[in-house]
Structure formats: C-alpha cells, structure tokens
Amino acid sequence: MSSQTSLDFRKNAAAALKDGSLRAAMQNATGAISRKRGDAMTQVDFEALREQASTIRMKVLDNLQMYVDRFSDNARKTGAVVHHASDASEARGIISDILKSRKVKLVAKSKSMISEEIQLNERLKEEGLEVIETDLGEYIIQLAGESPSHILAPAIHKSRQQVGKLFTEKLCCDYTEDPQTLTKIARKVLREKFIRADAGISGANFALSESGSIVILTNEGNGRMVTSLPPLHVAVLSIEKMLPSIRDLSPFLRLLPRSATGQVLSSYVSIITGTRKGGETTGAQELHIVLLDGGRSEIVKGAYREILKCIRCSACMNVCPVYRTIGGHAYGWTYPGPMGIILTNLLTGLENAHPLADASTLCGACNEVCPVKIPLMDLILKLRVDKISAGLAPAAMTWGMRLFGAAAASPTLFSSSKRLAHTFWPLIRWMGGKDVAGRLPEPSVSPLRRRLK
Amino acid sequence: MRIQLFGTCLVDALFPQVGESLLRIFETYGVETDFPQGQTCCGQPAYNAGYHKEARKAAEHFLEVFAGSDLIVTPSGSCAAMVKHHYTRLFQDDAELLAKAEETAGRVYELTQFLVHVLHLPEKGLRGKGKVTYHSSCHLTRMLGVCEEPLLLLKSMQGLEFIPLPDTTRCCGFGGVFMAKLPEISMALSSEKADDILLSGADTVTGCDAGCLMNIADGLKKKGSSVNVKHIAELIAEGL
Amino acid sequence: MSKISKVPRFLEEAAKAMAGTSRVESRDMLAMQVLALIPQGAAVFCAEQTEMEKIIAPLLQNRVADYRKATVTVEQASGAIAETGSIVCTSEAAKSLQASLLPSHHIAVVASDMIFTDLDAFFASWSSEPPTHITLITGPSRTADIELNLVVGVHGPEKLDIVLF
Numbered sequence: 001m002s003s004q005t006s007l008d009f010r011k012n013a014a015a016a017l018k019d020g021s022l023r024a025a026m027q028n029a030t031g032a033i034s035r036k037r038g039d040a041m042t043q044v045d046f047e048a049l050r051e052q053a054s055t056i057r058m059k060v061l062d063n064l065q066m067y068v069d070r071f072s073d074n075a076r077k078t079g080a081v082v083h084h085a086s087d088a089s090e091a092r093g094i095i096s097d098i099l100k101s102r103k104v105k106l107v108a109k110s111k112s113m114i115s116e117e118i119q120l121n122e123r124l125k126e127e128g129l130e131v132i133e134t135d136l137g138e139y140i141i142q143l144a145g146e147s148p149s150h151i152l153a154p155a156i157h158k159s160r161q162q163v164g165k166l167f168t169e170k171l172c173c174d175y176t177e178d179p180q181t182l183t184k185i186a187r188k189v190l191r192e193k194f195i196r197a198d199a200g201i202s203g204a205n206f207a208l209s210e211s212g213s214i215v216i217l218t219n220e221g222n223g224r225m226v227t228s229l230p231p232l233h234v235a236v237l238s239i240e241k242m243l244p245s246i247r248d249l250s251p252f253l254r255l256l257p258r259s260a261t262g263q264v265l266s267s268y269v270s271i272i273t274g275t276r277k278g279g280e281t282t283g284a285q286e287l288h289i290v291l292l293d294g295g296r297s298e299i300v301k302g303a304y305r306e307i308l309k310c311i312r313c314s315a316c317m318n319v320c321p322v323y324r325t326i327g328g329h330a331y332g333w334t335y336p337g338p339m340g341i342i343l344t345n346l347l348t349g350l351e352n353a354h355p356l357a358d359a360s361t362l363c364g365a366c367n368e369v370c371p372v373k374i375p376l377m378d379l380i381l382k383l384r385v386d387k388i389s390a391g392l393a394p395a396a397m398t399w400g401m402r403l404f405g406a407a408a409a410s411p412t413l414f415s416s417s418k419r420l421a422h423t424f425w426p427l428i429r430w431m432g433g434k435d436v437a438g439r440l441p442e443p444s445v446s447p448l449r450r451r452l453k
Numbered sequence: 454m455r456i457q458l459f460g461t462c463l464v465d466a467l468f469p470q471v472g473e474s475l476l477r478i479f480e481t482y483g484v485e486t487d488f489p490q491g492q493t494c495c496g497q498p499a500y501n502a503g504y505h506k507e508a509r510k511a512a513e514h515f516l517e518v519f520a521g522s523d524l525i526v527t528p529s530g531s532c533a534a535m536v537k538h539h540y541t542r543l544f545q546d547d548a549e550l551l552a553k554a555e556e557t558a559g560r561v562y563e564l565t566q567f568l569v570h571v572l573h574l575p576e577k578g579l580r581g582k583g584k585v586t587y588h589s590s591c592h593l594t595r596m597l598g599v600c601e602e603p604l605l606l607l608k609s610m611q612g613l614e615f616i617p618l619p620d621t622t623r624c625c626g627f628g629g630v631f632m633a634k635l636p637e638i639s640m641a642l643s644s645e646k647a648d649d650i651l652l653s654g655a656d657t658v659t660g661c662d663a664g665c666l667m668n669i670a671d672g673l674k675k676k677g678s679s680v681n682v683k684h685i686a687e688l689i690a691e692g693l
Numbered sequence: 694m695s696k697i698s699k700v701p702r703f704l705e706e707a708a709k710a711m712a713g714t715s716r717v718e719s720r721d722m723l724a725m726q727v728l729a730l731i732p733q734g735a736a737v738f739c740a741e742q743t744e745m746e747k748i749i750a751p752l753l754q755n756r757v758a759d760y761r762k763a764t765v766t767v768e769q770a771s772g773a774i775a776e777t778g779s780i781v782c783t784s785e786a787a788k789s790l791q792a793s794l795l796p797s798h799h800i801a802v803v804a805s806d807m808i809f810t811d812l813d814a815f816f817a818s819w820s821s822e823p824p825t826h827i828t829l830i831t832g833p834s835r836t837a838d839i840e841l842n843l844v845v846g847v848h849g850p851e852k853l854d855i856v857l858f
Contacts, residue, residue, distance in 0.1 A: 010637070013635065014637040017637055017638065017641050023641075025840070029840065031620075032841050074821075078822075078825075135838070136836045136839070136847060137836075140838065153837065153838055153841065154838070155839065156841070159840065160840050163839050179844050180844050182839060183839070183847055184846075186847075187846070187847055187848060210821045211822060211823055213823060219834065219835050219836055219837075219847070220834050220835070220836050220847035221794060221847060221848035221850070222847070224794050224828065225791075228790045228826065229791060245821065246819050246821075246823060247819075249816055250812040250816060253777075253812055261837065263710075264706065264709070264710065264778070264831070265777040265778075265779060265829065267710075267830065267832055267833065267834050267849065268830060268831075268849065269828065270827075270828050271823060271826070271827040272825065272826055273822075273823050273824065273826075273827075275825065276825060277824070277825055279787040280784055280825060281787055282790045283784060283790055283825055321623060321626065322638055322642075325641050325645070326638060357503075358630075358631065358634045358635060359635065359638075360628070360631070361624045361626060361627065361629075361631045361639075361642075362501055362591075362592075362628055362631070363591035363595070363624035364592070364596060365622075367595070368595060381503065383503075384501075384502060384503025385505055388503045388504060397502070398504075401499050401502060401504040402507065404494075404499055404504075404507055404511075405499060405504070405506065405507030405508075407493065407494075408494045408496060408499075408507070408511030409493070409510045409511065409513070409514045410493075410514075411490065411491045411492070411493055414494070421466070433636075435637070435640065436633045436636055439632065439636075439640075439667075439671040440467070440667065441468075443466045444469045
C-alpha cells in the first residue's frame with residue numbers, strides 16, 4: 001500500500017520527477033497508448049458514440065437507486081446473493097465473512113479497482129487468507145509490495161529490467177527481461193493458483209439492471225478463470241456501474257477498449273448472469289455480488305455527479321501532461337490523473353486531498369478524450385472554488401487574489417502595481433524563489449499602455 | 454476599420470514589444486487601433502485559481518472598458534477563451550451582465566483569427582525568415598478551436614521555413630497559477646517541450662500566447678539553448 | 694451489411710485480432726480443415742455435444758476426456774460478430790466453460806449464418822434472461838502489462854483458430 005498521501009502531493013511529485021527511469025517509463029507508455037487510442041478512434045464516430053454513452057449513463061444516474069434496486073432483484077432471481085455495503089469497512093466485513101464461512105484459504109483475484117479502494121487485500125491477509133492477484137500487472141506489483149500507479153496497467157511505471165529482477169528475487173527463476181518469457185513464467189505460476197483457488201474475487205466493468213448480469217472485460221483470460229473455476233465467486237463493484245440492459249452495452253464495448261488500449265474489443269467479454277442453471281456442470285456454484293456505495297449516492301445528487309459516468313478507461317490520465325510526467329503514486333490514493341483528482345477529493349474528502357486540485361494546468365486534453373463526456377477540467381476548477389470556500393487555500397494566496405481583484409477593477413492601481421513590481425523586482429524575485437519569480441522576465445519599465453498614451 | 458486592442462496584462466507588463474508589433478501590423482493593413490487605457494486583466498488568473506468573486510470584478514471592469522461595437526482583438530488565446538467562454542459562467546445570476554458578456558464575447562477575436570478571417574493576411578504576401586516551429590497553446594486550440602490559423606499565417610510567410618513540432622499540442626506547463634503552485638512539474642514540462650523544440654532543428658519557436666512562450670523560454674534557457682522565442686505578432690511585424 | 698459481406702468482414706476483423714481464420718465451403722470439408730490445424734500428436738478435447746462436434750470428434754487422433762489434460766480444444770461456437778471479429782460461446786446446453794479456456798490452443802468452428810452484423814444486432818437477440826455465461830472471444834489471450842509490450846498468450850489460449858462453415 002502506498003505510504004504517500006494526497007496531502008503531500010507536491011513533495012511526492014517532486015520526488016517522482018527525480019526518478020529518471022519512472023519518467024522514461026511513463027513517457028513511453030502513455031505516449032504509445034495515447035497514439036493507439038487516437039488511431040483506434042478513427043474507426044468510429046467518436047463524438048456521436050460518446051454522446052450516446054453519456055446519455056445512457058446520465059439516464060442511469062438520474063435514477064440510480066431504481067437501477068440498483070432493479071439489479072439487486074433480478075440478480076437474486078438468477079441465483080446470486082446480493083449485498084449492499086455503505087462504506088469500505090462494511091464491504092470488507094461482508095467479503096471477509098463470506099470467505100470465512102466457506103473456509104476459504106486461497107483466493108484468486110482478477111482486477112478490481114474497488115477492491116483497491118476498500119483495501120480488501122490487506123484485510124484478507126490479516127485474516128490469514130492467501131490472496132493472489134492474477135492480472136499480470138497487479139501480480140507484478142503485488143510481488144513488489146506496491147500499489148497500482150495506473151488504473152489499467154498497474155505496473156506501467158516498471159521497466160522490464162525491474163520486473164525481471166523482481167521475478168528472480170521472488171520466484172527464484174533465472175533472470176530474464178524478455179516480456180514474453182516473463183509472461184510465460186507468470187502463466188505457469190498462476191495457472192496452479194487458478195486451479196487450487198477456493199474462491200475467485202473479481203470486479204465488474206458494468207452491471208446490467210434488467211437481467212441482473214455483470215460484465216467483465218479482460219485480455220488475459222484471468223477474468224474468465226476467476227469467475228468460473230472456483231466454486232465460489234465474489235464480485236465487488238460500485239453502484240454507479242449500472243446500465244439499464246444488455247442492449248445498452250454496444251456503445252460501451254465500442255468505446256472502452258478503444259479508449260483504454262486502442263483495441264477494437266478486449267480478448268474476452270464475459271457476461272455473467274447468476275449461478276449454474278439446469279444441467280450446467282461448470283461455472284461458480286455460488287455467486288455473491290457486493291455493491292459498494294462508498295459515498296456515491298450522495299455524490300450523484302450534487303454538482304459533481306457527472307464524474308460517476310466514468311467507465312475507468314484511463315484515457316484521461318494517458319493524455320494528462322501532469323500524470324504523464326509524475327506517474328500515479330504521487331496522487332496518494334487509488335485513482336490518479338484527472339479522474340483521480342476529482343474522485344479522491346469526493347471520496348476521501350477535500351480536507352484529505354485538496355492539493356490534488358492544483359495538479360492540473362487546465363490544458364483540457366482530458367475533456368477531449370473522455371468517452372462519456374465528463375467535463376473533467378471544469379470539475380477540477382470547481383474543486384478549486386470549493387477548496388477556497390472550505391478555507392483550505394493558503395492565506396497568502398487568498399489575500400493576493402483579493403488585491404488582484406481590487407487592482408483589476410482599478411486601472412490606476414493596476415499600473416502602479418506594475419511600476420512597483422519593476423522597482424522592487426529583486427525583492428520579489430527573492431521572495432518568489434528561483435522556481436517562480438526566477439522564471440518571469442523583469443517587468444518592463446515602459447509597459448505598453450504608457451507607450452500608447 | 455477600427456478595433457479595440459486588449460493587450461493582456463502579460464504583454465502590457467512583460468512583453469510590450471508584442472503590443473508594438475501588433476500596432477505595426479494593424480497600421481500597415483489599415484486598421485485603426487484604440488487601446489482603452491482603462492484596461493487591466495481579463496481575470497483569468499483569479500478564475501483558474503478558483504477565486505470567482507475576484508475574477509468577476511476583473512470581468513465586470515473588462516466589460517465596461519470594452520463596451521461598444523468595435524471588434525476586440527487580443528494577442529492571447531487563453532484570454533480570448535476566458536472572455537468568450539467563461540464570462541457567461543461568471544454572470545449566470547445577473548441577466549444584465551450576462552447579456553453584456555454574451556454581446557462582448559461575440560466581438561472578441563484572438564489575434565490569428567482576426568489576421569486570417571478579417572484581414573486575410575495569408576493572401577497578402579507576408580515575409581519571414583529562419584526555421585520556425587510552432588507551439589499550439591492549450592486554450593487556443595481546445596477552447597477556441599484555433600488550430601489552422603497560425604499555421605496558415607506561418608506557411609504563407611515567404612522566406613520562412615516552417616518545421617512542425619512533434620506533439621505540438623502537449624501542454625508546455627505554464628497553466629497560469631500552476632507554474633507558481635507546482636513549479637517542479639511546470640519546469641519538467643517546459644523542459645520536455647524544450648527537448649522537442651531542440652529536436653526539431655528550428656532556430657525560432659513561436660506561438661500565440663505570451664504565458665506559454667515565457668515558460669518555454671525558461672525551459673530553453675535552462676538548457677543553454679539560443680533558440681529564439683517570439684510571439685507570432687513579432688514574426689509578422691519583422692517581415693513588414 | 695448483407696449476409697455475403699458479413700463473412701469477409703468477420704474474417705478480416707478476426708484476423709486483425711490475431712485469430713487464425715479459414716473457411717470451408719461445405720460441412721464435409723470441416724473435419725478435414727480442423728484436423729489440419731491440430732499439431733501432430735497433440736492431446737485434443739472435444740465435448741461432442743453439438744451436431745458439428747459429433748461429426749468431427751470421431752476423427753480426432755489422440756483424444757482426451759479431460760480438457761485439463763488437453764493442449765487443443767475443438768468446439769463449436771454458437772455465433773459470431775462481424776463488427777469485432779468475435780466468436781460467441783455460451784453456457785447453454787451445459788457447455789463447459791473452461792474447455793476453451795484452459796488448453797493453450799482453441800479451435801472454434803462456427804456456422805456462417807450464425808454471424809451477427811454488429812454488437813447491436815447480437816445484443817438485441819438476447820431476452821432479459823440470458824444464460825449464465827455469454828463470452829465474446831476476440832483473438833487469443835494477451836497482455837501489455839510489461840512496458841506496454843504486447844505479449845500473446847497469457848492465462849487463456851495462446852492460439853485461436855476459427856473455421857467458418
């Protein structure tokens with residue numbers, strides 16, 4: 001688990017900037033993945049698709065409780081047990097109880113950002129369970145004892161050399177830095193875990209209200225394994241993942257893989273509806289679906305509700321100039337990049353995450369690529385307004401802005417402030433430090449307005 | 454024709470030579486320029502930092518100073534975007550000011566928009582020199598949609614060799630208050646932008662926003678580079 | 694998209710997704726084509742549940758009864774989607790879910806007239822009570838988790854061959 005907090009964002013970022021191999025890894029990876037996304041989007045009418053997707057998501061958010069209730073009823077009819085958790089602690093307790101009651105010893109996990117959010121692995125380890133992450137990237141960081149730095153490619157910050165060393169150290173295999181060989185090693189190790197696992201824990205990309213189904217997209221096949229091999233399957237997801245029905249899936253299947261990795265479709269799309277029916281001999285015998293609220297039913301009522309449209313594609317962070325330079329750990333929590341700035345503040349509170357609101361140049365690249373048209377830049381701006389109202393902005397800044405406001409409304413004050421700036425330039429440079437004032441040119445002794453009088 | 458020039462506080466205080474270049478261009482092409490002395494700032498620094506009350510003060514003052522019917526031309530994509538897109542948000546609760554904001558927004562032109570669509574300068578035999586590359590400022594391209602106009606101007610300049618900049622729309626790291634709040638990241642981004650510029654082989658980098666150019670200049674300076682940094686207005690004026 | 698153009702579109706998209714693709718003109722040719730795709734001596738699993746599986750199965754060399762011991766699985770997919778080059782496998786008729794997942798080579802045969810034009814057409818065909826599992830399979834398993842370097846063959850099959858009939 002990351003020991004860095006969001007409150008230390010500036011310090012975290014400065015440290016990340018000094019890590020040359022991290023910066024190189026981030027630049028290469030995010031550059032490549034953004035290009036792939038761009039190429040893939042030329043295959044479709046992106047604007048029309050994302051308008052369609054946004055509309056469906058807003059329809060759900062406008063009536064979220066209804067869709068959640070409908071999902072719960074219909075999922076139960078198909079044989080699933082549905083649990084509602086109001087917060088992380090309750091979710092951890094529910095899952096832990098289920099696993100304990102079935103005497104589970106080994107859990108095979110496929111990717112779930114919600115399980116990161118609620119810190120599930122730590123809790124299960126405390127209870128003496130062995131939890132193995134089966135998504136290759138998650139497996140790598142689990143071996144390394146780190147948290148994910150990207151919501152889709154958790155080990156994006158690691159070079160192949162680092163992975164090679166890690167495998168040699170933890171798996172006692174011969175050193176190799178060839179990604180193909182490393183993957184085959186992981187395949188072998190994890191295959192045994194899949195077969196032996198007493199339970200599988202997964203997330204879900206979408207939940208279909210009408211049929212009570214969950215939808216999981218994977219490329220590796222671990223999603224299929226974890227949800228069908230062990231006798232017990234626990235799916236944990238947050239409530240806003242709802243879609244009305246299976247017939248609403250198409251635009252999302254067109255947008256998510258393209259936005260995420262530039263693929264037409266991920267290798268596997270699993271649509272799971274309940275437990276074994278009439279004569280089926282394979283698949284989980286028990287399915288428990290844990291629906292996490294975690295503050296979302298409040299967020300959906302407020303000014304930030306559009307963030308709940310997010311389908312976790314990671315396109316926003318892949319184009320974010322800040323994220324691309326510092327990576328995900330600096331943000332201090334589960335979700336990094338533009339969507340992370342907003343979610344972290346909403347879910348953990350402004351008082352714990354407000355420095356993240358500054359982690360944006362407001363360049364707007366995120367707004368351009370979001371496949372569900374979340375106005376990310378505007379929500380970040382709104383966080384800044386709320387931060388000030390909450391008294392969390394530095395006093396010096398607030399006073400400075402008050403002066404600015406007064407000067408902006410008064411031409412005399414405005415021009416004399418520039419004269420003052422010029423006169424006291426050395427002092428201002430010293431106060432601002434070389435990192436700020438040192439990068440500004442000296443104010444002109446003859447500003448434009450004077451020349452045009 | 455007559456226009457009102459909104460110099461922007463950065464140009465006014467730090468880069469008056471850009472303003473002078475503008476005046477020479479307008480004079481050459483028969484545009485009478487009024488520089489309302491009461492102008493201060495569009496309010497963007499306060500707005501972007503979340504201080505909307507203070508931003509409103511600046512915005513109200515702007516609307517007053519630039520009242521009238523002339524086109525308003527400004528050598529800054531981000532300032533133009535502020536007036537055209539965000540002023541209406543600031544005045545949602547005041548019908549009169551909202552109407553004023555909408556009316557004023559309709560008269561605002563970012564410089565290259567004006568030079569291309571009103572003065573048709575690409576057809577007027579502009580001249581330039583050197584190997585020039587171009588940085589696409591974020592608000593200019595993403596909020597105003599001004600992507601082609603600067604390129605049309607540069608490519609029409611006889612004697613100027615245009616070199617495309619790789620990843621030209623990637624943010625330079627200025628971000629207004631960002632460069633002061635998170636200077637480490639800001640400098641890392643300007644350093645990357647400088648690397649791209651050096652790789653391009655250009656001897657000059659140009660753009661439409663003084664804030665970006667200032668940050669890029671700092672990035673280049675830190676690498677000991679002698680690449681010139683000039684606002685597009687300066688390049689055009691030099692060729693007159 | 695007409696029925697005729699669905700087939701080329703499907704084959705094109707499936708190939709882009711790195712599936713091996715081939716087509717036979719008649720059902721009689723199907724078994725031969727499948728056999729040609731199986732490596733010499735490989736242990737093959739076939740559930741022998743569908744009509745086509747029943748035709749192919751008796752001709753397989755080195756058949757195993759347990760797919761966990763197989764390196765190749767031959768099975769009939771219930772449908773396909775031209776837009777994405779995907780085949781569709783479901784849990785209907787007590788079909789095994791893991792037979793096409795555990796072995797490293799998956800050979801899927803699918804009828805051309807079971808190809809859906811696009812995702813919309815496919816999803817519209819389902820009622821509000823889908824089977825326990827619907828799996829869209831688009832190419833072999835893959836990952837790019839190490840330096841975004843594409844590696845084919847992770848947990849699921851390393852090779853997918855699709856034969857249309």
